[in-house]
Every structure is written in structure tokens, then in C-alpha cells.
Amino acid sequence: MANDDKFKKVIAHAKEYGYVFQSSEIYDGLSAVYDYAQNGTLLKNNIREYWWKAMVQMHDNIVGIDSAIFMHPTTWKASGHVDAFNDPLIDNKDSKKRYRADVLVEDYCAKIEAKINKEINKAAKRFGDAFNEAEFVSTNPRVLGYKEKIETILKRLGKSLENEDLADVKALIEELEIADPLSGSKNWTDVKQFNLMFGTKLGASAEHATDLYLRPETAQGIFVNFLNVQKTGRMKIPFGIAQTGKAFRNEIVARQFIFRMREFEQMEMQYFIKPGTQKEWFDYWKKTRLSWHQSLGLGEKNYRFHDHEKLAHYADAASDIEFNFPFGFKELEGIHSRTDFDLKQHEEYSGKKMQYFDPEDNTSYTPYVLETSIGLDRMFLAVFSNSLQEEALDNGTTRTVLRLPAVLAPTKAAVLPLVKKDGLPEIAKQIVESLKWDFNVAYDEKDAVGRRYRRQDAVGTPFCITVDHDTLEDNTVTIRHRDSMEQKRVSIEDLKDLIKAEVNMKHWLKRMN
Numbered sequence: 433m434a435n436d437d438k439f440k441k442v443i444a445h446a447k448e449y450g451y452v453f454q455s456s457e458i459y460d461g462l463s464a465v466y467d468y469a470q471n472g473t474l475l476k477n478n479i480r481e482y483w484w485k486a487m488v489q490m491h492d493n494i495v496g497i498d499s500a501i502f503m504h505p506t507t508w509k510a511s512g513h514v515d516a517f518n519d520p521l522i523d524n525k526d527s528k529k530r531y532r533a534d535v536l537v538e539d540y541c542a543k544i545e546a547k548i549n550k551e552i553n554k555a556a557k558r559f560g561d562a563f564n565e566a567e568f569v570s571t572n573p574r575v576l577g578y579k580e581k582i583e584t585i586l587k588r589l590g591k592s593l594e595n596e597d598l599a600d601v602k603a604l605i606e607e608l609e610i611a612d613p614l615s616g617s618k619n620w621t622d623v624k625q626f627n628l629m630f631g632t633k634l635g636a637s638a639e640h641a642t643d644l645y646l647r648p649e650t651a652q653g654i655f656v657n658f659l660n661v662q663k664t665g666r667m668k669i670p671f672g673i674a675q676t677g678k679a680f681r682n683e684i685v686a687r688q689f690i691f692r693m694r695e696f697e698q699m700e701m702q703y704f705i706k707p708g709t710q711k712e713w714f715d716y717w718k719k720t721r722l723s724w725h726q727s728l729g730l731g732e733k734n735y736r737f738h739d740h741e742k743l744a745h746y747a748d749a750a751s752d753i754e755f756n757f758p759f760g761f762k763e764l765e766g767i768h769s770r771t772d773f774d775l776k777q778h779e780e781y782s783g784k785k786m787q788y789f790d791p792e793d794n795t796s797y798t799p800y801v802l803e804t805s806i807g808l809d810r811m812f813l814a815v816f817s818n819s820l821q822e823e824a825l826d827n828g829t830t831r832t833v834l835r836l837p838a839v840l841a842p843t844k845a846a847v848l849p850l851v852k853k854d855g856l857p858e859i860a861k862q863i864v865e866s867l868k869w870d871f872n873v874a875y876d877e878k879d880a881v882g883r884r885y886r887r888q889d890a891v892g893t894p895f896c897i898t899v900d901h902d903t904l905e906d907n908t909v910t911i912r913h914r915d916s917m918e919q920k921r922v923s924i925e926d927l928k929d930l931i932k933a934e935v936n937m938k939h940w941l942k943r944m945n
């Protein structure tokens with residue numbers, strides 16, 4: 433299936449099966465804002481819990497907090513967000529559409545990249561088994577020319593952005609003759625910086641109101657509480673503070689469904705360390721976070737690191753874990769070595785000491801910070817899009833199955849009476865009653881059992897339990913596995929342990945190596 437089609441299917445499936453709705457849909461929606469529906473909320477909660485258990489419960493030196501969305505406005509001056517949390521935007525005068533200037537240039541380069549891929553595919557077909565891609569790419573003059581062009585463009589873009597030379601970004605767009613993707617017009621305004629923070633006001637009367645921001649990241653709530661947690665928790669360096677919560681960004685280009693939203697949720701952890709040890713911890717957290725992702729079994733090949741060359745003002749190293757989304761490899765999680773930038777800034781702006789007294793060598797210092805930051809919604813999209821599969825069956829039909837990792841599935845089992853009579857619904861309901869203390873379970877009696885199986889496959893329920901007339905005789909039921917479609921006859925009293933063995937978080941987290 434072409435990637436575009438696959439992505440459309442993902443979005444349609446998310447709506448049809450109660451995972452994600454467009455916000456305020458009856459009013460034609462609000463752009464880049466989404467609501468999680470009945471199944472989506474459960475999947476999201478399970479992902480959050482999977483992260484929390486791995487990060488907080490499994491580490492005796494990491495604790496969790498829940499700081500407020502509103503923070504004192506000086507926080508955002510100290511963090512650099514007021515001055516530097518900008519994207520370069522450009523308007524097209526004819527279509528009146530607004531774009532991120534850097535994204536226009538990057539999309540232009542992506543088109544050249546597509547030409548390279550076309551050359552590679554053509555050559556691969558021509559040479560068959562004898563084709564050596566690495567050799568072809570490093571010797572073919574056309575490919576080398578394309579590569580050089582991309583490199584020159586991106587280098588110039590990076591430099592202009594770094595030097596805040598927005599006139600040059602516009603000049604680049606004009607020189608490359610980049611047109612508005614919608615209207616084809618090349619009639620552009622100048623490039624301007626646009627701050628991504630949402631402003632609001634605190635206070636009842638206009639003249640006494642204070643300007644506030646909706647937080648654009650959860651990290652600052654951790655930094656300002658660093659000493660509160662360290663002292664009250666008697667934490668010794670190295671230690672971490674984790675939190676999950678909403679963040680808000682007025683994204684200029686908000687597209688790709690829940691990949692880039694204006695209101696989203698982050699799961700962040702700041703690890704406070706001794707200066708000089710940042711390289712070691714950077715490597716440790718890169719490895720640990722990748723193994724968390726891989727424990728879910730979405731396919732090792734679907735992840736890769738992207739180490740940053742161009743670093744944010746606060747970082748001395750940064751790497752993204754990228755995931756193979758339906759629209760290609762994109763950032764899923766960031767791992768940042770943030771130095772002592774944030775704590776030092778808060779110390780300067782608040783006038784309060786943000787230092788740690790190290791009892792081991794009797795010295796005080798400002799700790800360095802290693803951050804892991806992942807978007808919960810992006811993680812949701814990674815899991816959901818990877819799990820949605822169309823499978824050809826032996827009988828010539830296809831089935832749509834959402835192969836969610838069982839540990840994350842919203843509903844772990846559906847209990848189905850074969851028919852709506854002869855006392856079968858009553859037994860099925862009793863099974864629901866007994867299992868619901870341990871798992872989220874559903875009851876379904878509508879339609880033929882085959883259709884009910886298909887429905888649960890599409891929702892992603894790992895087990896279906898069918899009660900039939902034999903159940904009346906011997907207290908056994910059929911348990912059907914979503915992925916293999918295998919069916920087994922088991923005793924009702926064994927159900928709980930059977931399901932537990934597959935959905936238990938411990939069993940999944942232990943796969944981290």
C-alpha cells in the first residue's frame with residue numbers, strides 16, 4: 433500500500449473505531465487539535481503508564497511530579513522561550529497561506545532526495561543481484577550532483593537561521609524558485625520570526641492582569657522544582673525527576689494528524705548529574721530509551737538515531753530517536769544533554785541559589801542535566817500506525833487487524849456468547865464480572881460470532897472468549913488469539929492467568945535489555 437494511502441487509512445480507522453476525533457468536529461473542527469475517544473483514551477493511558485513504570489517505578493533514583501501548566505512569566509524569559517522559541521514564517525501574497533520558511537526549503541530538498549531514490553531504483557532494476565547501492569551512490573555523477581546540491585542548500589539554510597539572517601532565507605527561497613505548494617505562486621512576503629508560545633491573561637481586571645503563557649514544554653516545571661524535590665526527597669546526584677503533561681505550541685505548519693498538534697502531551701525526564709559525566713549519561717539514556725521502544729516489538733528496523741550537528745543554545749549534545757511513520761522517518765523522542773544552562777538561568781533570574789551540595793566531596797555545584805523527552809501523541813501514532821495491518825486470509829478475503837502490543841491494548845478481552853439464548857449471555861456476563869477486577873474487558877452479543885471477531889480484531893482486542901453450549905456441560909470456553917487466530921479450549925478458571933501472561937507489564941518491560 434502506498435504510504436499516503438496507508439496514512440489516510442490510519443486516520444479513518446482511528447475515527448471509525450473510537451480512537452481519535454477531530455476537536456469540535458460539529459463546528460468543522462479546530463486545526464491541529466484532536467480529542468481522544470473511548471478507546472484512544474485507554475491506549476494513551478496505557479502508553480503513559482508503560483513509560484512511567486519504566487522511568488519512575490523501575491528506577492529508585494527517579495521520582496515523578498505534576499507541575500502546573502501556568503508558570504510565573506519570568507520562567508519563560510529565563511528559559512529563553514520569550515526571545516528564542518521562534519519559527520521563521522513566510523506568507524504567500526496571492527494564496528494568503530502561511531508557511532514555515534525552513535520547511536519550504538526542506539521540502540524542496542526532499543524532492544531532490546526523491547530523484548536520488550528514483551535513480552537508485554532504476555539502477556537496482558537494471559543490475560539485479562549484482563547491484564551495489566553504496567558503490568552506485570558514491571560514484572554516479574547524477575546522484576553525486578543531487579547530493580551536493582542538497583548539502584549546499586541545507587548548509588546555507590542552517591547558517592542563515594543561526595545568524596538570524598532572514599533576508600537570506602527569503603533570497604534562498606527565491607533563488608530556488610520555490611512556489612506555494614497550493615497555488616503555484618512565487619509572490620512571497622519577507623520572512624519573519626514567529627513565537628510559538630500561546631499567551632493568555634491572569635486576573636479579573638484588564639489593568640491588573642498579568643500576561644502568562646501556556647507552557648510550551650513540561651521541562652521548566654521540573655527545573656524550578658529541582659531543589660524542592662532534591663531536599664524533600666533527600667535525593668543524591670545522579671537522580672531524575674519525571675513528569676507527563678500537556679504542552680502547547682502555536683505551530684505554523686500543523687499537519688500530519690496527531691504528529692504535530694497545537695495542544696499535546698509530553699513525557700519528560702530530567703536527570704541531574706555531576707558536571708563532566710554528561711557524555712556517559714547521554715550514551716546511557718540513548719541506549720535505555722531505545723530499548724524501551726524496542727521492548728514493544730514494533731520492529732527494530734523502524735527506529736534510528738539522528739545525532740544533531742546543529743545544537744540548540746542550551747545543549748552540548750542531542751540525538752533524536754526517529755520512527756518510521758507512514759510518511760517516513762521522523763522524530764519521536766529527543767535526548768538532550770542540556771548542560772547547566774537551565775538551572776543557571778533560573779538562578780540568575782530568580783536570585784535564588786540552584787546549587788547542589790555534594791556530601792561525598794564536600795562541594796557545591798550546579799548540576800548538569802540529561803533530558804529524555806517524548807511526545808505521548810507521537811508515540812500513540814507510532815504504535816497505532818504500525819499496528820494497523822490488512823492481512824490476506826487463506827479463503828481469499830482480507831481482514832483488518834490492529835496488532836497493538838497486548839500490554840497497550842485498550843480492551844484485553846471480549847466475552848461473546850455464541851447465541852443470545854439458552855443461558856449463554858448470563859455465563860458470559862459472569863465471566864466479564866470476574867475478569868473486570870484485573871483487566872478492561874468487553875461484552876458483545878450482537879451479530880454472528882465471525883463478525884464479532886472481525887470487529888474485535890479491528891479494535892485491537894488481543895483475546896476473544898466465546899461461551900457456547902459445551903460451556904454449560906464442562907465450564908470450558910474457546911479463547912481466540914487476535915494475531916494467530918488460533919483457538920483453544922480452556923477452563924473458565926484458567927482465563928485470568930492466561931490473559932495475564934500476555935498483557936502483564938512486567939513481562940513486556942523485562943524485554944528491555
Ligand SMILES: Nc1ncnc2c1ncn2[C@@H]1O[C@H](COP(=O)(O)OP(=O)(O)OP(=O)(O)O)[C@@H](O)[C@H]1O
Pocket residue numbers: 649681683690691692693694696697698763764765766805806807808809810
Ligand atoms: N507540536 C507537537 N505535537 C506533538 N508532539 C510534539 C510537538 N512538538 C514536540 N512534540 C513531541 O515532544 C518531544 C520533545 O519536544 P522537542 O521540543 O524536543 O521537539 P521538537 O524538536 O521541537 O520537535 P519537532 O522538531 O518535530 O518540532 C518531541 O520529540 C515530540 O515527540
